[in-house]
Amino acid sequence: MRKKTKRNALVAVIVIIVLICGLFIANYYKSYKRIVYSKDALILKSYNGTSTSKNFIHNNESIPVLMYHSIPDASSGNIMEVSKGQFEEEMKYLKDNGYHTLSADEFYDFIVKDKPVLKKSVLITFDDGYENQYKNAYPVLKKYKFNAVMFIITDYLDKGTLYLKSNELKTMSDNGISIESHTTNHAKLDKLSYKDQFKTLRDSQNKLEGICNKAVRFIAYPYGYFNKDTVEASQKSGYIMAFTTSGKWANINKGVYAVNRIYIFPQFNLGDFKSRITNPNYPQLVHPIDMLKGAYKTFIK
Ligand SMILES: [Zn+2]
Numbered sequence: 001m002r003k004k005t006k007r008n009a010l011v012a013v014i015v016i017i018v019l020i021c022g023l024f025i026a027n028y029y030k031s032y033k034r035i036v037y038s039k040d041a042l043i044l045k046s047y048n049g050t051s052t053s054k055n056f057i058h059n060n061e062s063i064p065v066l067m068y069h070s071i072p073d074a075s076s077g078n079i080m081e082v083s084k085g086q087f088e089e090e091m092k093y094l095k096d097n098g099y100h101t102l103s104a105d106e107f108y109d110f111i112v113k114d115k116p117v118l119k120k121s122v123l124i125t126f127d128d129g130y131e132n133q134y135k136n137a138y139p140v141l142k143k144y145k146f147n148a149v150m151f152i153i154t155d156y157l158d159k160g161t162l163y164l165k166s167n168e169l170k171t172m173s174d175n176g177i178s179i180e181s182h183t184t185n186h187a188k189l190d191k192l193s194y195k196d197q198f199k200t201l202r203d204s205q206n207k208l209e210g211i212c213n214k215a216v217r218f219i220a221y222p223y224g225y226f227n228k229d230t231v232e233a234s235q236k237s238g239y240i241m242a243f244t245t246s247g248k249w250a251n252i253n254k255g256v257y258a259v260n261r262i263y264i265f266p267q268f269n270l271g272d273f274k275s276r277i278t279n280p281n282y283p284q285l286v287h288p289i290d291m292l293k294g295a296y297k298t299f300i301k
């Protein structure tokens with residue numbers, strides 16, 4: 001009799017242990033699912049479509065970083081100028097086709113921390129700080145609630161009618177556009193000494209931080225030119241990521257201080273645009289920097 005009671009007690013203890021373990025595992029799994037869900041939910045906040053984890057990609061895959069320059073009322077044919085109408089058409093295409101426009105931070109977290117992003121993600125960037133980026137591009141970005149990054153040449157701010165005013169910069173920064181550096185004077189960085197590179201990187205950063213009251217942590221090298229000193233000076237100055245102009249899709253392979261971007265030129269039709277955002281190996285007839293060199297001669301002082 002005593003033996004039977006002892007055995008029953010043992011069975012009861014085992015049952016209780018199994019139950020406790022079961023509850024613990026179930027609870028752990030539940031909270032694990034919650035963590036995974038909330039991680040995705042952060043990214044999904046500004047995304048309207050239906051989504052599952054299979055729509056997400058990791059940083060072993062590339063995404064397109066679009067590079068725009070001037071956005072005038074009408075293009076003159078200069079490759080630096082994408083007309084307001086063409087820009088609007090391209091942004092509408094992104095909207096209508098369910099693209100997610102990353103913020104600078106989301107892009108950084110994707111590349112560096114491997115935080116997954118939606119497969120249909122792009123980063124929109126603008127160079128040089130033309131005033132028409134405020135007058136013509138910004139209203140379109142606002143309309144579609146799109147994120148974008150603007151790389152500013154700080155010596156040109158508040159000068160004449162071609163370039164942005166400080167107050168326009170502040171308005172865009174306050175409304176979610178990331179304002180970042182394109183140096184003080186658009187010099188070819190690889191031709192400067194380390195000291196001069198550091199100066200133009202730091203001075204432009206200080207100026208933009210003074211205007212927008214936000215940290216400036218991204219730099220686009222003028223013409224995409226850089227050398228070892230550029231990377232060192234960028235790091236020393238507090239930049240966490242730098243962009244070039246190679247014309248390829250962006251991934252971690254070239255490092256965080258040489259992130260690729262894709263040119264968007266005025267002679268593209270919507271088919272060319274579509275090819276650049278859907279095909280990482282889209283055909284490039286002329287290396288973009290060769291076209292750009294000629295255009296800059298007539299455009300930038
Ligand atoms: Zn530039």
